[in-house]
Amino acid sequence: MSSKDNPRFSIEVKELNWQIGNARILKDIGLQLDKNSFVGIIGPNGSGKTTLLRNISSWYKPDAGTVLIHGRDVLSYTSRALAHEMAFVTQNARIEFEFTAMDIVLMGRSPYISRFGSETQEDIEKSRKIMELTKTWELKDRSVTTLSAGEMQRVMIARALVQDTPILLMDEPISNLDINHQIQIMDLIKGYQREKGVTVVMVLHDLNIAAQYCEKLILLNRGEIFCSGEPESVLTRDNIRAVYGIDVHIMGNPLNGHPMVVPISTLGNPDLSKIDK
Amino acid sequence: MIYIHKKSYYKKVYIALLITLFVVILFSCSIGAADLSMVDAFKIIIQRLPYIGQILVEEPITNTMNTIIWKIRMPRVLLAGVVGAALAFSGAIYQGLFKNPMAESFVLGVSAGAALGGAIGMIIGISRVMGIGGTGLMAFLGALFTTYLVYQLGRTGGRVSMTSLLLAGMAINFMLSAAISLLMIFNRQRMDNIIMWTMGSFANSTWGKVVLSFVTVMAGMLVTRFFARDLNILLMGEEEAKYLGIDVERTKKILLALSSFIAAMAVAVSGIIGFVGLIIPHAIRLVMGPDHRVLLPYSAVVGAIFLIIADTMARTLVSPMEIPVGIITALAGAPFFLYLLSKKKREI
Numbered sequence: 001m002s003s004k005d006n007p008r009f010s011i012e013v014k015e016l017n018w019q020i021g022n023a024r025i026l027k028d029i030g031l032q033l034d035k036n037s038f039v040g041i042i043g044p045n046g047s048g049k050t051t052l053l054r055n056i057s058s059w060y061k062p063d064a065g066t067v068l069i070h071g072r073d074v075l076s077y078t079s080r081a082l083a084h085e086m087a088f089v090t091q092n093a094r095i096e097f098e099f100t101a102m103d104i105v106l107m108g109r110s111p112y113i114s115r116f117g118s119e120t121q122e123d124i125e126k127s128r129k130i131m132e133l134t135k136t137w138e139l140k141d142r143s144v145t146t147l148s149a150g151e152m153q154r155v156m157i158a159r160a161l162v163q164d165t166p167i168l169l170m171d172e173p174i175s176n177l178d179i180n181h182q183i184q185i186m187d188l189i190k191g192y193q194r195e196k197g198v199t200v201v202m203v204l205h206d207l208n209i210a211a212q213y214c215e216k217l218i219l220l221n222r223g224e225i226f227c228s229g230e231p232e233s234v235l236t237r238d239n240i241r242a243v244y245g246i247d248v249h250i251m252g253n254p255l256n257g258h259p260m261v262v263p264i265s266t267l268g269n270p271d272l273s274k275i276d277k
Numbered sequence: 278m279i280y281i282h283k284k285s286y287y288k289k290v291y292i293a294l295l296i297t298l299f300v301v302i303l304f305s306c307s308i309g310a311a312d313l314s315m316v317d318a319f320k321i322i323i324q325r326l327p328y329i330g331q332i333l334v335e336e337p338i339t340n341t342m343n344t345i346i347w348k349i350r351m352p353r354v355l356l357a358g359v360v361g362a363a364l365a366f367s368g369a370i371y372q373g374l375f376k377n378p379m380a381e382s383f384v385l386g387v388s389a390g391a392a393l394g395g396a397i398g399m400i401i402g403i404s405r406v407m408g409i410g411g412t413g414l415m416a417f418l419g420a421l422f423t424t425y426l427v428y429q430l431g432r433t434g435g436r437v438s439m440t441s442l443l444l445a446g447m448a449i450n451f452m453l454s455a456a457i458s459l460l461m462i463f464n465r466q467r468m469d470n471i472i473m474w475t476m477g478s479f480a481n482s483t484w485g486k487v488v489l490s491f492v493t494v495m496a497g498m499l500v501t502r503f504f505a506r507d508l509n510i511l512l513m514g515e516e517e518a519k520y521l522g523i524d525v526e527r528t529k530k531i532l533l534a535l536s537s538f539i540a541a542m543a544v545a546v547s548g549i550i551g552f553v554g555l556i557i558p559h560a561i562r563l564v565m566g567p568d569h570r571v572l573l574p575y576s577a578v579v580g581a582i583f584l585i586i587a588d589t590m591a592r593t594l595v596s597p598m599e600i601p602v603g604i605i606t607a608l609a610g611a612p613f614f615l616y617l618l619s620k621k622k623r624e625i
Contacts, residue, residue, distance in 0.1 A: 057520065079525070082522070088520040093513070096376070098567055099509070099512075099566070099568070103509075106279060107521055108521065113506070119280070
């Protein structure tokens with residue numbers, strides 16, 4: 001049905017407001033995210049990144065404004081219908097029960113399984129393919145309670161991918177991982193996004209990773225969109241000073257030309273002449 | 278290995294458990310105070326089996342022996358089986374819903390709520406008009422109300438915290454048990470037995486109770502079976518469950534109603550029997566894993582076996598006197614509860 005209407009945007013947010021008590025966490029957020037794009041949400045701690053993601057996913061209900069998913073109000077979807085449109089990788093998922101990794105990944109197929117049915121051969125085949133892609137196939141019989149943080153994160157990403165949705169929301173999928181795993185996972189998601197032409201919206205802390213992988217960045221500050229656009233236009237010295245309150249030096253990444261953010265310590269004056277332009 | 282690949286293994290073990298259950302029923306019927314040899318008891322039961330019974334046992338059976346087995350022991354053993362299955366099954370649902378291995382109808386105070394409902398039903402006369410079905414209905418309302426209350430009290434900031442859930446359940450348990458005792462003191466002539474309600478007993482088992490509890494508990498279990506995968510997903514947490522397509526609020530309400538219903542049907546015919554719903558699902562989870570498609574049906578059968586054995590001990594250990602069966606299950610279950618508590622201490 002959503003493809004018939006063929007709305008321009010994958011996700012559209014209009015004048016979104018959300019608050020707890022009197023604290024306004026999100027103020028007049030407006031967003032239009034294209035299909036087949038890789039979008040990063042950045043901003044300091046407490047700027048409302050996760051809250052925005054949870055409003056898009058309809059876990060939170062906006063106090064004012066709307067979120068449209070493929071042109072339709074997100075609140076008008078049933079949970080099951082919405083699970084066909086978007087998958088969500090939450091932060092630090094922890095499971096205390098001894099399901100195997102494959103059990104968990106198969107749960108990603110559950111929006112497609114009827115109440116009276118169970119997993120089909122096709123579901124299992126799909127899960128196998130995704131698990132091979134995410135390098136979790138060798139973990140399939142391991143209890144998820146025994147997995148390392150990196151392994152667990154890959155399992156959760158595999159679960160989101162087998163859901164086979166045109167939208168993927170991810171809340172800091174690479175925090176708590178070492179740089180090897182960070183790059184592995186970002187490459188994996190980016191490759192999948194390009195191949196399938198899906199929309200990825202990701203909350204990120206690491207500005208350099210954000211600059212390198214995202215086509216569009218949304219910089220949040222105290223619940224408002226400070227600015228958004230291509231990484232080059234968002235990650236400027238002035239923007240970062242205004243939002244994060246620190247001085248940085250911006251240089252071109254020598255490998256790919258993406259902006260690179262180098263924070264400047266407040267202890268003593270750095271010798272900027274050492275940096276060749 | 279995933280569920281559907283292990284299905285035939287699960288089936289084989291399940292059939293073995295059903296055979297064990299059948300053997301336990303046979304043995305329990307043949308043990309008792311009356312002087313009746315086990316061989317005779319077997320003969321009496323086997324004779325009534327359809328088709329093969331008449332062929333296997335030809336000799337005539339005396340009337341007294343027949344009465345002891347079919348009117349006294351058999352309904353009691355079967356009722357203990359149904360109640361054990363119901364308590365273990367509902368315990369497994371509660372543990373899944375609350376993501377807490379210590380949740381169970383007795384610990385949560387739901388059994389006390391059901392007992393209070395049942396007792397009120399007896400006093401205001403619904404049970405006289407509608408029979409045991411009336412008691413069952415009132416017990417269900419009591420259980421539902423208590424489940425709602427404990428859930429609301431145990432909820433802090435959108436999630437059910439273990440500490441507040443257990444404390445709320447404990448307080449409600451005390452309060453409602455006190456209310457039951459009070460009601461009984463003022464209505465002595467209408468209550469069968471104070472011990473039966475607060476400690477649990479199968480001394481007053483009838484075929485009517487067996488049929489009512491079997492039909493209602495079975496119906497509740499069959500409906501729950503279709504929510505087994507939802508329960509698995511709910512173990513991920515409510516937010517994750519929503520993203521996997523579960524209508525969380527609706528599913529939770531249905532499952533809370535089902536577990537309250539199943540527990541209430543057990544309490545209505547046997548009073549408050551604690552800890553069965555705690556020990557059995559936990560043991561099965563340890564051996565068979567957390568998948569509710571396995572956990573639920575296995576809990577039912579092992580719960581039945583466990584409570585039949587417990588009740589047989591209750592009526593034979595110090596015969597002709599009888600120990601309330603709730604004492605036996607508490608002696609087995611309370612230390613187990615403490616063990617779980619010490620294991621989970623860090624999280625509380």
